[in-house]
Amino acid sequence: MDLAYSDDDVAFRSEIRTWLEDQLASAEWAGLKGLGGPGRDHEAIDERLAWNRHLAAHGWTCVGWPTEHGGRGLSLWQQVIFHEEYARADAPHGVNHLGETLVGPTLMAFGTPEQQARFLPPILAVDELWAQGYSEPGAGSDLANVQTKAVLDESTGEWVVDGQKVWTSNAHFSQWVFVIARSEPGSRRHQGLSFLLVPLDQEGVEVRPIEQLTGGSEFNEVFLTGARTAAAHVVGAPGQGWGVAMGLLGFERGVSTLAQTVDYARELAGVVERARANGAIDDPVVRDRLAALKVELSVIRSQGLRGLSQLAGGEDSAAGGGAGSIFKLVWAGWHRRLGEVAMQVAGADGLLTQGADPAAYDLDEHQRLFLFSRADTIYGGSDEVQKNILAERVLGLPREPKGA
Known part of the structure; x- marks a missing residue:
């Protein structure tokens, strides 16, 4: 696995980083930074939609789509760079994910020319969600x-x-x-x-x-x-339709999931900062768990990059080598553990909502992290399903008995 970036890749990283910094420093978009993340999907939907259309107007949607379908045709590693820089910039979370990463690629693979002409341009322009x-x-x-x-x-x-x-x-x-x-x-x-x-x-x-x-x-x-x-x-x-449905799920574990590790690093840093502020960092058990999470996150990123390099080299597929299922299992379990440690760090404060109105359901970022991360091992393919895929399709073990 060669993780060295070419000169073109380095130049591209500089381009997208500079553009995002400039845009998100403007009065129009600065207030949207960080909005719409996991557990906060209800935030500023109209404003985030406007931001997504702003990205589209400047050619920053569907960056991995082929140029004949209106995308930038970026290489796999440049797509990774784009999503990493987007996460590092703390840009607002998109509203067009399902169209851009699932429906669009599925129509390119299985759709008719008429379907592609009808549906791909509105996805690209963020006109239809x-x-x-x-x-x-x-x-x-x-x-x-x-x-x-x-x-x-x-x-x-x-x-x-x-x-x-x-x-x-x-x-x-x-x-x-x-x-x-x-x-x-x-x-x-x-x-x-x-x-x-x-x-x-x-x-x-x-x-x-x-x-x-x-x-x-x-x-x-x-x-x-x-x-x-x-x-x-x-x-x-x-x-x-089964083959189409499975083809779509194969696109679900794309390069954007790798960029989650950047968001996760930011969340982990926030938990560490809270632990230092309230003294929880002095507990050796807490300190050990935080250190383990940091090391594990580095391993997860390396695992994700290895899976993508296998995919780029034609060595893996959605079921074949199981890289997508392995990556889902490791990041979902890690994120749940982070939520648990966040509550351990918060202590008694984690049991109470934080707003001035005692009756209001006003969660802080770590309470929301804990609650949302409980679903990580279920949505997008539960742990049980991913383990069955690896056991039956990759390792060739007998199918799980019905009713087991």
């Missing part, structure tokens, strides 16, 4: 068990969709949702599923935000009752 319609009340990690149904109405040339989705990220402010639905009656498991692009602003779609312990509502329930979308808005062949 996307939500993810995978999980259901009875089909969370077991995606093949979805019960949402889609029927093609030949008289109108539209798909009619009925069902319920849950944990639907960003549905409360998005215009579109990509949905896995069973389109072949009587089909089971991976067979007979279709990957549909469904507009959210229509009769037959109800979005109910789910309030989280952190105070935000990133996730939603979405009820589809006779919702409609054009027949042409099926990605891949009807009934063959």
Whole structure:
């Protein structure tokens, strides 16, 4: 694994660092720094949307997309540089992640030219936002068990969709949702599923935000009752949506996840600063745990870089070498431990909300970190699912018995 950067990479890092520093120092954008992070997704959505459109106007969205689709066509390492510098600048968290990193690449890989022409430019310009319609009340990690149904109405040339989705990220402010639905009656498991692009602003779609312990509502329930979308808005062949769905999940562990380590380093530094301020750093157990977290984070970054270098060299895939699953397991467990140590450092203060109004639910940054990080080992593919992928698809072990 060669981690040396070329002269072009160094020049690119300087370019994006300078641009971000200049923009985020301006009166227009300075107040948005750091907003919208984990557990704070409800903050300044309109302002962050304006920032994302500002990025688009200057060519800083979809930087890894090929130039023929409007992106910058950056190399893998330049994409890493971009996301690292974005995190270091403490720029506001984006609102276009699902469109840019999931829907766009999926349409490039599986979509028709007409679908690409219709949907990619609005993603690039941040004019249309996307939500993810995978999980259901009875089909969370077991995606093949979805019960949402889609029927093609030949008289109108539209798909009619009925069902319920849950944990639907960003549905409360998005215009579109990509949905896995069973389109072949009587089909089971991976067979007979279709990957549909469904507009959210229509009769037959109800979005109910789910309030989280952190105070935000990133996730939603979405009820589809006779919702409609054009027949042409099926990605891949009807009934063959499983392959498209798995292809999309392969894009989920991209270079932007590696930049999380920069945010994590900032969070760890904040916990250390609090420990020094309140004297918790004098406890040898606390000091040992903080030191371990720092060392582990360096190892996690190296692990992420190794996985990306394997991917760049064609040595790994979403299931093949399991690098994506390993990376998810290590960073999710680390972040949960950081949240636990943050509460250990906070001591009794961590048990109380911090606002002037005792009745207000006003969390400080470490309380929010602790509560949000409890979900890290569940969302984006639970620990159990990642371990099964590694055991069954990578190591070739027997499949887990049903009901185990």
